[in-house]
Amino acid sequence: MTHRLTRRTFLETTAGGAAVLGFPLPLRAQPKTFKIGAIHPVTGALAEPGQACRLGAKMAVDAINAAGGVKGKGGIKLELLLGDTQTKPENGRVEAERVVTRGAQMLLGSFDSGSTNAMVSVAQQRRVPFLIDIAAADPITANVAQSVKAGQQKVQYVYRNFPTGSSFGRKAVQYFIEIFKEANVSPKRVVLMYCNDLFGQNQAHGFQAAHKTANPSWDIVEVIPWPEPPTDLSTEVSKAKAAKPDIIAPITRPASALLLFPEIRKQRIEMMGIVGPGSPGIYESGQIVQLKEDLEYVLTSVPWANFKNPKTATAAEEFRRRSGGKTFDTNSGYSYDAVFVIADILERATALDDPDAIVDAMKKTNYSSGLMQYGGPVAFNELGDNANAIPTMIQILSQKPVAVWPKEAALQKFVFPRPRA
Amino acid sequence: MDLTLVLQGVVSGLLFGGVYSLMAVGLTLIFGVMRVVNFAHGDMMVWGMYLAYVLATRAGIDPYASFLVCAAALFALGFVVQRGLVDRIVDAPHEMQILLMLGVALVLENVALVAFGPEPTRVRSPLASATLWLGPVFVDVARLVTFLVAVALTTALWAFLFRTDLGRTIRAAADNTYGALVVGTDVRRVYAVAFGVGAACVGAAGALVSPILPFQPPTGLSLSVASFNIVIIGGMGSLLGAFVGGLLVSLAESLGAVFLKPSLKELFSFSLLIVILLIRPAGLFGRRSA
Numbered sequence: 001m002t003h004r005l006t007r008r009t010f011l012e013t014t015a016g017g018a019a020v021l022g023f024p025l026p027l028r029a030q031p032k033t034f035k036i037g038a039i040h041p042v043t044g045a046l047a048e049p050g051q052a053c054r055l056g057a058k059m060a061v062d063a064i065n066a067a068g069g070v071k072g073k074g075g076i077k078l079e080l081l082l083g084d085t086q087t088k089p090e091n092g093r094v095e096a097e098r099v100v101t102r103g104a105q106m107l108l109g110s111f112d113s114g115s116t117n118a119m120v121s122v123a124q125q126r127r128v129p130f131l132i133d134i135a136a137a138d139p140i141t142a143n144v145a146q147s148v149k150a151g152q153q154k155v156q157y158v159y160r161n162f163p164t165g166s167s168f169g170r171k172a173v174q175y176f177i178e179i180f181k182e183a184n185v186s187p188k189r190v191v192l193m194y195c196n197d198l199f200g201q202n203q204a205h206g207f208q209a210a211h212k213t214a215n216p217s218w219d220i221v222e223v224i225p226w227p228e229p230p231t232d233l234s235t236e237v238s239k240a241k242a243a244k245p246d247i248i249a250p251i252t253r254p255a256s257a258l259l260l261f262p263e264i265r266k267q268r269i270e271m272m273g274i275v276g277p278g279s280p281g282i283y284e285s286g287q288i289v290q291l292k293e294d295l296e297y298v299l300t301s302v303p304w305a306n307f308k309n310p311k312t313a314t315a316a317e318e319f320r321r322r323s324g325g326k327t328f329d330t331n332s333g334y335s336y337d338a339v340f341v342i343a344d345i346l347e348r349a350t351a352l353d354d355p356d357a358i359v360d361a362m363k364k365t366n367y368s369s370g371l372m373q374y375g376g377p378v379a380f381n382e383l384g385d386n387a388n389a390i391p392t393m394i395q396i397l398s399q400k401p402v403a404v405w406p407k408e409a410a411l412q413k414f415v416f417p418r419p420r421a
Numbered sequence: 422m423d424l425t426l427v428l429q430g431v432v433s434g435l436l437f438g439g440v441y442s443l444m445a446v447g448l449t450l451i452f453g454v455m456r457v458v459n460f461a462h463g464d465m466m467v468w469g470m471y472l473a474y475v476l477a478t479r480a481g482i483d484p485y486a487s488f489l490v491c492a493a494a495l496f497a498l499g500f501v502v503q504r505g506l507v508d509r510i511v512d513a514p515h516e517m518q519i520l521l522m523l524g525v526a527l528v529l530e531n532v533a534l535v536a537f538g539p540e541p542t543r544v545r546s547p548l549a550s551a552t553l554w555l556g557p558v559f560v561d562v563a564r565l566v567t568f569l570v571a572v573a574l575t576t577a578l579w580a581f582l583f584r585t586d587l588g589r590t591i592r593a594a595a596d597n598t599y600g601a602l603v604v605g606t607d608v609r610r611v612y613a614v615a616f617g618v619g620a621a622c623v624g625a626a627g628a629l630v631s632p633i634l635p636f637q638p639p640t641g642l643s644l645s646v647a648s649f650n651i652v653i654i655g656g657m658g659s660l661l662g663a664f665v666g667g668l669l670v671s672l673a674e675s676l677g678a679v680f681l682k683p684s685l686k687e688l689f690s691f692s693l694l695i696v697i698l699l700i701r702p703a704g705l706f707g708r709r710s711a
Contacts, residue, residue: 043539047638048538268552
């Protein structure tokens with residue numbers, strides 16, 4: 001049998017050969033990577049926490065890749081496609097679209113609830129599993145879960161490993177009650193002050209709702225929201241003072257915290273202390289350097305790293321080195337854990353090129369090697385939230401944030417009521 | 422309503438108004454002379470703040486002493502920006518001017534981000550933690566000083582414009598550019614000086630508020646918006662208008678926070694803008710353009 005070289009076979013062969021030679025890269029064995037679109041506010045008003053999140057995620061990717069990648073999937077390496085929301089909520093969507101178009105197979109992000117919410121529609125429309133590393137507003141996952149339940153959407157692609165606003169509220173009220181009892185004091189008047197953005201509103205409403213349910217012996221006598229970012233908080237603090245508070249409960253952002261705490265000191269409000277229901281602005285190393293004694297003895301209920309775990313100390317040391325001396329905290333820690341949770345999901349997923357297979361693995365997550373303080377393993381409930389993501393009450397003592405409550409997480413005993421100046 | 426709280430609101434509002442006034446004076450001067458809206462105004466103020474920060478942290482100079490150095494540095498920046506960039510588009514349509522100034526704002530913001538990082542910052546000054554008590558009402562000494570310096574600087578600027586030859590030349594070039602050219606005025610130089618003086622005002626304002634107002638690179642935009650609001654209320658191009666406008670806006674925000682929810686206080690200042698535009702479209706002290 002002879003092969004006759006026809007014009008057609010010649011063209012097929014040469015065209016095929018030219019394609020191989022001309023475009024060699026896609027056909028050769030490449031180092032395999034699984035692309036994760038990691039979107040955070042690395043510029044703009046929330047740049048500090050956003051950059052901490054990005055570095056946390058990078059550290060985790062480096063650690064996973066150095067240890068051989070996702071071993072169950074042929075050692076596939078993780079690759080971050082980085083995105084920046086510039087602290088503009090609408091950019092969450094724009095950046096998510098961009099990284100997905102560039103090949104992101106999962107999404108990670110994005111610190112503030114506004115931009116995270118904007119990313120959700122991209123995840124759902126383009127079927128890209130999305131693990132929220134930080135963002136507290138309840139509706140982000142609840143709305144998707146509801147529309148899936150109502151049959152408007154088939155699959156929920158959005159999951160969150162972070163406390164929700166309502167769980168923040170419940171835990172904060174619980175910790176308030178426990179700490180007051182432990183300190184053997186009975187404050188009566190609490191003034192709630194908060195930044196009036198999506199995050200602040202959600203936190204404040206969660207705290208108020210939890211207070212109503214728990215019905216403790218103390219009342220929220222005044223609620224003072226301010227526009228974020230504020231230029232002046234003197235009148236707000238005067239208003240708080242006029243309410244004769246035993247406790248001021250602030251929900252801040254880094255910039256507003258720099259205005260609020262000095263103002264509270266300047267106006268000499270006599271009270272037992274400042275106890276926050278949970279917000280950034282109080283524990284970051286840059287904030288402590290700026291606010292110094294104004295932050296001393298301030299308590300706040302925030303998601304915190306479990307420093308009783310030796311691995312946390314190692315990661316914190318690496319973070320300190322790579323960030324130029326910053327603390328491994330809520331932001332870096334939760335982004336770090338999120339990447340490890342993703343790696344765990346990928347290990348268990350039946351196929352990496354099928355988003356629904358990844359979602360199936362996500363739903364069955366039961367991960368217990370996180371560095372943050374959890375109430376149990378990372379697992380997602382019917383809303384897509386991890387109910388075991390809980391905050392810890394920390395206090396600034398000797399200019400350092402220290403876990404002080406609950407007892408199992410505490411590294412030191414809290415100081416409350418704060419000593420009189 | 423607690424009377425002390427209202428009194429406190431008035432005092433705090435008026436004192437913080439000094440800051441707003443100083444911000445707006447520089448903007449109104451630049452607009453009055455060149456008819457160019459400086460969208461980089463807030464970012465120039467942020468650079469004034471960062472200069473004060475560098476002088477305080479590296480050389481130990483208190484911002485209440487270094488504000489003149491910051492003003493001089495910002496004068497140089499304003500002069501260069503005018504000569505190098507604005508001068509080319511002084512006669513161009515407004516949209517081109519806006520695009521250019523927004524570009525300058527972006528560059529200033531992002532250079533600050535690279536140079537100083539994203540963290541919000543505040544300059545520490547002993548004066549910033551001092552307070553006076555008038556009965557139950559407290560007076561923030563830093564704000565009082567800022568208010569007094571703002572009054573002094575605005576008066577000095579007024580004296581410069583109305584009592585010196587260079588000031589008269591600037592006003593002449595603003596009133597009738599062609600006429601000024603005819604009598605041999607170097608209008609390009611006059612414009613550069615006016616832009617420099619406007620930037621110097623906001624540089625001084627930045628240094629003076631650096632101990633009381635936390636800042637980070639993106640702060641400029643909100644400062645620009647606040648300045649525009651004040652300048653429009655006071656009347657574009659009017660020095661007195663900018664000063665009174667600053668006090669009015671701050672007072673409106675402060676009393677808004679007392680009587681309503683503080684989160685609605687900006688509603689007060691922008692409602693004031695709408696009301697004044699309806700009653701006096703050229704602003705409180707503005708002249709109707711021909």
